[in-house]
Amino acid sequence: MDQDDPGEAMTELQERSIGGLGVMQLAVGAGLFVYAVWAGFLMPGFRRVPLKLQVPYVPANKRQVQNVLNLLQGRSGKIVDLGSGDGRIVLAAYRRGFYPAVGYELNPWLLRLSRLHAWRAGCAQRVCYLKEDLWKVNLADCSNITVFLAPSVLSLLETKLLAELPNEARVISGRFPFPNWEPTATIGEGLDKVWAYDVGHVRQTMAERAAAFEQGTPV
Numbered sequence: 001m002d003q004d005d006p007g008e009a010m011t012e013l014q015e016r017s018i019g020g021l022g023v024m025q026l027a028v029g030a031g032l033f034v035y036a037v038w039a040g041f042l043m044p045g046f047r048r049v050p051l052k053l054q055v056p057y058v059p060a061n062k063r064q065v066q067n068v069l070n071l072l073q074g075r076s077g078k079i080v081d082l083g084s085g086d087g088r089i090v091l092a093a094y095r096r097g098f099y100p101a102v103g104y105e106l107n108p109w110l111l112r113l114s115r116l117h118a119w120r121a122g123c124a125q126r127v128c129y130l131k132e133d134l135w136k137v138n139l140a141d142c143s144n145i146t147v148f149l150a151p152s153v154l155s156l157l158e159t160k161l162l163a164e165l166p167n168e169a170r171v172i173s174g175r176f177p178f179p180n181w182e183p184t185a186t187i188g189e190g191l192d193k194v195w196a197y198d199v200g201h202v203r204q205t206m207a208e209r210a211a212a213f214e215q216g217t218p219v
């Protein structure tokens with residue numbers, strides 16, 4: 001074939017244009033690619049976490065972080081962010097006076113990014129990011145907790161937190177509320193909405209509900 005002939009080059013191009021099978025191959029290829037990015041880049045470190053408990057990284061925006069801090073106002077001491085992402089909540093809480101400020105995160109890239117952010121903010125020695133599965137850490141010594149997770153895991157998290165946290169603990173949930181708990185306070189609208197739960201209050205309302213149920217008047 002004469003490479004200089006534009007007409008012939010055109011026909012060759014047309015012959016190579018993709019048919020139905022090609023489209024399908026492309027789709028499968030794209031699917032595999034997305035999966036590879038998901039598994040290898042976005043969710044590394046999650047091999048031991050059951051699929052239904054895997055929550056992807058979606059960072060909190062400025063207003064959400066602000067709302068979290070507002071609902072923690074007046075508190076201090078140790079703060080823990082479960083699934084700390086790039087560490088923005090931990091860092092912001094530290095700057096509001098919480099110490100120690102701890103984030104649990106499994107994704108090694110996000111852990112590196114968190115440490116880089118902390119270092120750039122001059123807080124490298126003051127905040128702490130730990131590579132731990134949030135389902136496996138014992139939270140008995142934590143009473144100021146933040147979570148930005150997915151609705152699919154919040155019911156299970158309720159059970160874990162009720163089993164471990166002291167009554168004076170306050171849990172702040174961003175974006176989605178806990179399905180069975182009664183909040184003490186909320187702030188913000190839509191996706192920026194944030195809920196605060198005082199564990200003692202949650203235990204009390206649950207006990208009242210159970211008692212009412214036993215008397216045949218469920219509330």
Ligand SMILES: C[S@@+](CC[C@H](N)C(=O)[O-])C[C@H]1O[C@@H](n2cnc3c(N)ncnc32)[C@H](O)[C@@H]1O
Nearest residue numbers: 055057058059060083084085105106133134148
């Ligand atoms: C929706 S993001 C929130 C990130 C951060 N808290 C924020 O608000 O910007 C949830 C994070 O939790 C992490 N994560 C999910 N499951 C986890 C687990 N079992 N243990 C530790 N981290 C987890 C994910 O890697 C992700 O970074």
Ligand SMILES: *[C@@H]1O[C@H](CO)[C@@H](O)[C@H](O)[C@H]1NC(C)=O
Nearest residue numbers: 075076077078141142143144
């Ligand atoms: C959480 O905040 C409360 C209120 O400021 C404080 O008394 C408590 O010590 C904090 N929790 C921890 C574990 O430091």
